[in-house]
Amino acid sequence: MSYKWPDKDKDEILDYSIDWSRFLGDDTISGVSWFVDDNQGTKTLIDAGEVVNNLQMVQKTNTLTVATIRLSLGTNNVRYRVTCKITTVEGLQYERSVFVRVKEK
Amino acid sequence: MIFGISPFSTNPFSTTAETRFVIQSVSATGSAGSVTVVGEANTVLTGVAGTGSIGLSVVTAKSVTLSGSVTATGSIGTTIVVANANVAPSGVDSSGIIGTTTVLADANTSITSPALTLSGATGTNIQAKAVVLPVGVAANTNAGILTTKTSNVFEINSVPLNIFVGNFTVTTVQFDYESLKESFDRNRVVFIAPTNQGYSINIPADPNNRTVLIEAMDTDRVVRIAA
Numbered sequence: 001m002s003y004k005w006p007d008k009d010k011d012e013i014l015d016y017s018i019d020w021s022r023f024l025g026d027d028t029i030s031g032v033s034w035f036v037d038d039n040q041g042t043k044t045l046i047d048a049g050e051v052v053n054n055l056q057m058v059q060k061t062n063t064l065t066v067a068t069i070r071l072s073l074g075t076n077n078v079r080y081r082v083t084c085k086i087t088t089v090e091g092l093q094y095e096r097s098v099f100v101r102v103k104e105k
Numbered sequence: 106m107i108f109g110i111s112p113f114s115t116n117p118f119s120t121t122a123e124t125r126f127v128i129q130s131v132s133a134t135g136s137a138g139s140v141t142v143v144g145e146a147n148t149v150l151t152g153v154a155g156t157g158s159i160g161l162s163v164v165t166a167k168s169v170t171l172s173g174s175v176t177a178t179g180s181i182g183t184t185i186v187v188a189n190a191n192v193a194p195s196g197v198d199s200s201g202i203i204g205t206t207t208v209l210a211d212a213n214t215s216i217t218s219p220a221l222t223l224s225g226a227t228g229t230n231i232q233a234k235a236v237v238l239p240v241g242v243a244a245n246t247n248a249g250i251l252t253t254k255t256s257n258v259f260e261i262n263s264v265p266l267n268i269f270v271g272n273f274t275v276t277t278v279q280f281d282y283e284s285l286k287e288s289f290d291r292n293r294v295v296f297i298a299p300t301n302q303g304y305s306i307n308i309p310a311d312p313n314n315r316t317v318l319i320e321a322m323d324t325d326r327v328v329r330i331a332a
Contacts, residue, residue, distance in 0.1 A: 006313035017316040025321065066316070098317050 005082075005100040012105075013058060013072045018084045018096060021065035027088045028064040035083040043083055055080050055102070062086075074102030 005016045020029060035043045036052040046057045051073065058070040067084050074080065080102065085095035 003317040003319075005315050005317065014315060019316050019318045022321045023319040096317075096319055 003096065003098040005098050007101045007103040007105070008071060008074060009105040010074045010076055010102050013070060015068050015070050016082070016098070016100060017066050017068040018098065019066050020086060020094070023094070024065060024088060027090050027092065029062055029067065029086050030089045031087040032060060032062045032067040033085045034060055034069050035085065037081040037083075043081075053078070053080065071100070076102055076104050078102055 003018075008014055034046050034057060036046045036055055036057070038044045038053045044052045046052050048057060048059045050057055053075075055074045056072040058072050060070070061068045067086060069082065069084070071082075078101070080100050081097050082100060083095055083097040085093060087093050
C-alpha cells in the first residue's frame, strides 16, 4: 500500500507528517531518518538543508508518535517518493514511503 | 712651499706655509651644461639658494624643521622645483618664466597666503594642496592654454523661474460627429461592461490534511509450525 500527501507548490514550504501512533501501540519513537528518491530512483538519505532531486528538506521534527518533515522547492509535475524510517524505544525499525507531487497551484 | 736663492748663500732653499679657514657657508654655481644642486638641512636654516643659468637645472630643497624661507629660480630650459615643508613655513614662492614648468607645493599646516604665478609657455601643470583650511589661495596665468576645474556649492535661498518669450500652442482633436452621425446605428453598438474592480482573491483555509496515518499491523509476523 502506498501513501500520498497533498500536492505542494514549488514555492511553498510545508510540513508533512506521518502518524505512527496506531501502528506503534505502546512503543514510541526514539529516532527518525528521512530519504528521498533521486532522479535515478535511488533512495537517498536527506538531512536538514540538503537537496535531493531539487527537493529540499528544511528540517525534521518528531514527537513520541509523529514524525514530521518540512519540505521546500521541488520541480513542477514531479512525483517524489519520501521515505520515513523510525527507530523505536524498544529497538525496532520501521519505514514507510509516501508520495508527494510538486505542482503549480 | 717657496723655492729661491739666498743673497747670502749660493745654496737654494725651500720653506712651507699652511693656512686653515673655517668655512661659514656652502655654495655651488654652474654656468653651462647640466647642473644639479641638492641641499638638505635637518636643523634650522636661515636661507638656501640654488641658481642654474643654462641647460637642465634641478633644484631640490628640503627643510625638516622651521626655516625662514626657501627660494628656487630657473630662468632657461626645463625647470623642476620641488619644495616640501613639514612645519609651518613663513613663505614659499616659486616662479617659472620660460619652457615647461612644473610647480608642486604641499603644506600640511595652515597657510595664510600661498601664491603661484606663471607668466608664459604652453602645457603648464600647477598643483596646490592644503590639508587644513587655507585663508586664501590664488592662481594666475597670463598666456598659453589654461584648464580650470572648479566646484562650488552654494546655498540657494530662493529659486525664481520666469518665462517671457514664446507663445502657447494648444492642439486638440475633436470627434468628428457630423461626418459620422448618418452612419450611426444602435444595432451595431457594442457595450463594454464594467470590469470587476475587486482585485482581492480570498484564499480559503487549507483543507488538506498532510498527515498520513499508519494503521496498526494486521499480521503478527509469527509463523506457527504445525506439529
